[in-house]
Amino acid sequence: MRRTQVSINLTALRHNLQIVRQAAPGRRVMAAVKANGYGHGLVRVAQALHDSDGFGVACIDEALQLRAAGITAPITLLEGFFHTDEIPLIEEHRLDLLLHHEAQITALEQASLSSTVRVWLKIDTGMHRLGVSPESAASLWQRLEAHPRLQPLGQMTHLACADDLHHPATARQIQDFAQATAGLSGERAIANSAGILGWPETHCDWVRPGIMLYGVSPFVGGRAAAHDLKPVMTLSSELIAVNMVQKGDTVGYGATWTCPETMPVGVVAVGYGDGYPRHAGNGTPVLVNGQRVPLVGRVSMDMVCVDLRSQPEACIGDPVVLWGEGLPAEEVAEAAGTIAYELFCSVTQRVALVEQG
């Protein structure tokens, strides 16, 4: 059998939740588990994080999967509902809504709700993606309060540039949020992972960690170890061939890498068909037998090649780690021109899954 597998370390996941608790003491935690738990398995992650105070998902399908698995904690639809036909399910399954647009509020006013629906108001303080304007926040909040079937929980905003600790936008967003919510009742929530670790003034009542739970630094150029975060996902495989390739010969599709000398080249059973990024260039680090070697040549669907000059003794069957334990996903993502979020979400169904802890 092909030994390409993704292992999910639930002990590390729970450890990372403790790091959230230490960084934002006394705050409630809404764990972001959208997009299949950032690729780690929605239900698996939510069950492992049963200590969190709630979960944030992107759409009702994700919320319903959690309820079907017996998760009773508060679940917030971070984009509210997309269509009004979701409203009966929202009521039935006691889902909380993050309302980001006046049209959603109007739709709720026109719907005949049969139970109380809990809602957050999302205010756009500079991301300019979702959220009501700071100027309209107070009057929309009053509409929520006036609705007999809505229970307004509080106000949220989302940080656009908190991953850069020197970016001036974050201080502006914090200030605009404070102004927009001054005098409004309810709780406040601003912080994503970068806010939790880098901007204590964003902690408010609730924090919404995502990527740090999965063991990745949220900061540009950052590394998880600096925050004592542990990798949760490890993508691994093995060498399926080791070949001596002659000086001047090229490796892989497009002949993008030429051997500078006669040398051993290893072939690893992983490729973009497994979710390994095709844009990972020559030099992207790969662990063979726990030691770093550089990727050479283009990533193909089922295989990548590595330069084994530093390990001439390496042979077929030797273990390979693509990211995770021993090799930060941040580094691989940087080499592939992406972010660890995308690496995790890209791992495909054909990769065997192993759960640890």
Ligand SMILES: Cc1ncc(COP(=O)(O)O)c(C=O)c1O
């Ligand atoms: C509204 C909201 N809150 C929190 C998060 C978690 O962000 P991060 O993974 O950067 O911690 C996200 C993720 O994009 C989000 O959309």
